[in-house]
Amino acid sequence: MSNTRVAVIGAAGRMGATVCAAVEGADDLELVGRYDAGDDLGDLGGADVVVEFTVPASSPANVRRALALGADVVVGTTGWSSERVAALEADLAGFPGRGVLIAPNFAIGAILMMEFARKAAAFYESVEVIELHHPNKVDAPSGTAARTSALIAAARTEAGLPAVPDATTDDPDGARGARVDGIPTHAVRLRGLVAHQEVLFGGEGEMLTIRHDSFDRVCFMPGVLTAVRRIGDHPGVTVGLEHYLGL
Ligand SMILES: NC(=O)C1=CN([C@@H]2O[C@H](COP(=O)(O)OP(=O)(O)OC[C@H]3O[C@@H](n4cnc5c(N)ncnc54)[C@H](O)[C@@H]3O)[C@@H](O)[C@H]2O)C=CC1
Numbered sequence: 001m002s003n004t005r006v007a008v009i010g011a012a013g014r015m016g017a018t019v020c021a022a023v024e025g026a027d028d029l030e031l032v033g034r035y036d037a038g039d040d041l042g043d044l045g046g047a048d049v050v051v052e053f054t055v056p057a058s059s060p061a062n063v064r065r066a067l068a069l070g071a072d073v074v075v076g077t078t079g080w081s082s083e084r085v086a087a088l089e090a091d092l093a094g095f096p097g098r099g100v101l102i103a104p105n106f107a108i109g110a111i112l113m114m115e116f117a118r119k120a121a122a123f124y125e126s127v128e129v130i131e132l133h134h135p136n137k138v139d140a141p142s143g144t145a146a147r148t149s150a151l152i153a154a155a156r157t158e159a160g161l162p163a164v165p166d167a168t169t170d171d172p173d174g175a176r177g178a179r180v181d182g183i184p185t186h187a188v189r190l191r192g193l194v195a196h197q198e199v200l201f202g203g204e205g206e207m208l209t210i211r212h213d214s215f216d217r218v219c220f221m222p223g224v225l226t227a228v229r230r231i232g233d234h235p236g237v238t239v240g241l242e243h244y245l246g247l
């Protein structure tokens with residue numbers, strides 16, 4: 001069987017460069033193109049699979065370009081709101097058989113953290129999500145935090161839970177953070193960090209903390225390579241690598 005040809009968009013970035021090295025180190029994959037801002041994407045090297053790690057504003061156009069060239073697309077870039085996903089799903093009707101995976105986080109521990117948080121959500125009156133990242137990150141809250149809060153909110157609604165208790169009436173500077181689907185969601189930016197998240201659940205007399213830490217971007221690579229290898233079996237738009245992992 002021939003190797004899967006892979007092109008990377010955002011190849012000069014922190015994630016893109018790490019993905020290029022991981023693809024080059026895999027015996028069953030061939031790196032056929034590296035593209036970054038300002039590059040002509042051309043035919044994307046004839047890639048079977050395009051991996052996209054750029055910025056939220058550029059990601060949808062890059063995905064559509066890759067689909068038009070006949071590639072499946074593994075997307076790590078954040079900022080894919082439900083409206084963006086719906087527009088992509090409509091577009092994908094024009095590319096039968098093609099697959100797009102949008103994964104807010106490829107680290108196995110982060111995927112499990114979201115799954116555990118979803119399971120815990122129905123059992124606690126209070127919950128807050130705190131994400132902590134390196135200060136070069138351009139978006140807040142992180143894609144992982146936004147998805148975690150959305151999953152928790154959906155689970156709370158399904159369980160019939162009311163809004164989280166919060167007596168705050170005076171908060172002129174937004175000290176209580178953002179609300180994602182009603183869930184308080186906080187972003188910390190600190191030199192020295194990579195990517196970290198805590199989900200705090202509170203009930204009468206107890207607290208459950210679920211925490212994940214990414215210390216090095218290599219932690220995302222097994223997930224990215226799994227996505228590249230399995231995307232051919234997943235036509236259509238999939239949000240979250242958990243759907244490729246049987247979770
Ligand atoms: N899903 C996941 O597991 C992870 C997702 N991310 C996300 O990946 C994205 C990239 O993160 P980093 O690599 O840390 O950022 P970065 O800033 O280091 O890299 C982004 C790269 O994209 C390039 N770029 C910008 N616009 C472009 C365009 N139109 N075409 C081609 N290249 C373009 C930039 O020049 C830069 O080299 C962010 O959205 C981040 O949140 C980051 C880590 C893990």
Ligand SMILES: O=C(O)C1=N[C@H](C(=O)O)C[C@H](O)C1
Nearest residue numbers: 078104105137142143144195
């Ligand atoms: O920008 C980052 O670094 C990361 N971005 C993703 C996100 O926004 O959730 C994944 C991880 O947190 C690292």
